[in-house]
Amino acid sequence: MTPSDRVTARVAELLDTRPDVLAEAADDFGHLVRRPPLGVLRPRSAAEVRDALVYAGPRGIPVAARAGGHSLYGQGQAPGGIVLDLSALDAVGPVSGDRVAVRAGALWRDVLAATGAHGLTPPVLTDYLGAGVGGVLSAGGLGGASHRHGLVADSVLELEVVTGAGEHLVCSPDRHGDLFDTVLAGLGQVAVIVRATLALSPAPVTVRRYCLSYRSLDTYLADQCLLASAPRFDHLEGQARPVEGTADAWTYLIEAVAPHQGPTPPDDRTLLADLAFDSAEITDLGHAEFAHRVAADEELLRATGEWLHPHPWLNLLLPEDTAASVVTGVLTDPGFRDLRENGLVLLYPLLTRALRAPMFRRPPGEVVFLLALLRTAAPGAAGPMVAANRGAYAFARARGAVAYPVNALPMTPADWRAHYGDRWDGLARAKAVHDPYGVLGGGHGMTG
Ligand SMILES: Cc1cc2nc3c(=O)[nH]c(=O)nc-3n(C[C@H](O)[C@H](O)[C@H](O)COP(=O)(O)OP(=O)(O)OC[C@H]3O[C@@H](n4cnc5c(N)ncnc54)[C@H](O)[C@@H]3O)c2cc1C
Missing domain, CATH: 3.30.465.10 (Uridine Diphospho-n-acetylenolpyruvylglucosamine Reductase; domain 3)
Incomplete structure (x- = not known):
């Protein structure tokens, strides 16, 4: 047996082609795209990952790695290929x-x-x-x-x-x-x-959480910039929330967290100095409880069944100077009206000098904002929402925004080229060296 025969035999032995396993690998958290693989391989070592790639590469068989399975639009799928289930x-x-x-x-x-x-x-x-x-x-x-x-x-x-x-x-x-x-x-x-x-x-044992409410988007964004640029808090996020009983009004909420350890509590007055919020709510909680805060939402959404519904999510990174106009444009767009009933809108600042990985794309400027439009659709009803995502992407991009590509957003190779800008040629060169058969990462649609 040649070394190549031995690889083929090991892959053939490990490849799981049972219909239920293929069906699971053809799905993800987005529940929007379904592309069954040829088989699923569950490697137990780096050597088995290597076998899969040595086998698949020269044959041009697509390979997708799957860790937690929370892709939104088939990014972790490998149509007609091999899904490496890393569990x-x-x-x-x-x-x-x-x-x-x-x-x-x-x-x-x-x-x-x-x-x-x-x-x-x-x-x-x-x-x-x-x-x-x-x-x-x-x-x-x-x-x-x-x-x-x-x-x-x-x-x-x-x-x-x-x-x-x-x-x-x-x-x-x-x-x-x-x-x-x-x-x-x-x-x-x-x-x-x-x-x-x-x-x-x-890790602190306990933390103090400050929820600061704003009626004005401009004031909210200005305070978020202040807090991002001169960091006072360990954790800084925020949301836009619909005002109940209105057709189109929104309110804004900064969620900021400071460590609270030892006998001396955080100095609220210093931490909140010069901020122009309308009201504040302050609570103390354990660090682990805070870190796991989404687990309770997951449990609830699993109980209602919505966790398994389609998730046409859109994440965008906005330049500071156009953030207000993009946020207002999207939140008043009829294509996103359902966000008021069935969604979550995250809006928080990032300091660009802290974002170091070169492949991570973001707009220029000292501060940029993450705008996350997290919607749940009734089964079969997500098509128009994905189309609205495309519209919002074009609208935001014309105002300098960049996608944070964990999205239910069909992107063309031209979109990707624009996304990577001056990094595109370097990526193409790295791809030619390290993925010469072009079998990895096809779920993002960079090459069509
Ligand atoms: C409820 C929820 C909340 C979220 N909140 C946040 C948030 O606060 N901030 C944030 O940044 N993101 C957030 N996300 C997005 C999430 O971080 C991304 O979707 C992430 O890629 C999911 O990883 P996964 O391993 O679970 O998914 P998978 O579908 O397994 O993988 C996602 C992608 O990564 C690739 N991949 C997986 N493993 C490997 C590997 N070993 N080597 C190379 N490529 C690999 C896959 O092929 C696929 O393209 C959230 C998602 C959900 C569902």
């Missing part, structure tokens, strides 16, 4: 000093459970801890600490990957630095992440 590669730790090694199939709640036991946390967590390590690092990962510490991906010290060419490599800023930079926030275009070493920060 068996889920080891976390041990925690060593101020770092931890995690396998790409682990979920962030497992990462926090392991690090929290040592009084440590990844410096940035996304709102939802049920997403997978591989998926969040390949998107970038934004959260309330991003105004201080950048992306979740910015805390990665080292990666173990298997490239589309079937090379098993360890990379870091000092070792295969170009590959490291292309993988983080790189939408899985050149390699499958197998393991990541993450830097950790001390």
Whole structure:
């Protein structure tokens, strides 16, 4: 038997083609796109990931990695190809000093459970801890600490990957630095992440949460800029909320969190100085309770069945100077009217100098805003919402916005070229070297 025959035999042995397994791999959290693979492979080691790519590459078989399965528009699917279900590669730790090694199939709640036991946390967590390590690092990962510490991906010290060419490599800023930079926030275009070493920060035991309400969007945005530029809080997010009993009025809410440890509580007066909110609500809670805050929503939405409904979500990054006009335009757009009843609108600032991964695209300027339009559709009713996402993307893009590409947004190769701008040629070169058969990351539609 030749080495190539042995790879073929191992892949054939591991490939799961049962109809229910294929059906599951043809679905994701978005429930909008369904493209069944040829088979699902559940690697138990980097060597098995490598086998899959050595087998698939020369045959031109598409490969998609799946960590937590929370893609929104088929990005983690591999039509007629192989889905690498990384759920068996889920080891976390041990925690060593101020770092931890995690396998790409682990979920962030497992990462926090392991690090929290040592009084440590990844410096940035996304709102939802049920997403997978591989998926969040390949998107970038934004959260309330991003105004201080950048992306979740910015805390990665080292990666173990298997490239589309079937090379098993360890990379870091000092070792295969170009590959490291292309993988983080790189939408899985050149390699499958197998393991990541993450830097950790001390985790407070308790936190104080400030919910600050605003009637004026302009005042809200100005205060968010102030808080992002001169960070007072560890966590800074915010929302637009519909005013009940009105057809089109919105109110705005800053959610800011400060650590609360030891006998001395945070100094509310200093933290809230010079802000022009209309009212404030202040509560103390445990850090773990705060970090897991979306788990209660998930439980409720699973109970009502809505968790399994289509999610035509749209995430955009807005320049500071056009943020108010884009937000107003979208929130008054009839195509987004259902957001008032069945959605969540996140609107919070990011400090661009903190966002370091080169593949993460964002508008210029010191501060940019994440606008997340998170909608749930009745089964079969999402088509017009996806079309509205396209309209909002065009509207926002004409005002300098950039997509944060964890979206139910069909993007053309021309959109992607514009998205990457001066990074496009570098990505194409990296793709030619590390994914020469073009089998990885096809779910994003960068090449048509
Ligand atoms: C309820 C909810 C809340 C969310 N909140 C936030 C938030 O606050 N901030 C934020 O930034 N995002 C948020 N997201 C988006 C989420 O972070 C992304 O969708 C993320 O990509 C999901 O990762 P996953 O592993 O669960 O999904 P998957 O579908 O498994 O993977 C997503 C993408 O990553 C690729 N990928 C997966 N594993 C690997 C790997 N090992 N190597 C290379 N590529 C890989 C997949 O092929 C796919 O393209 C939220 C999503 C949900 C459902």
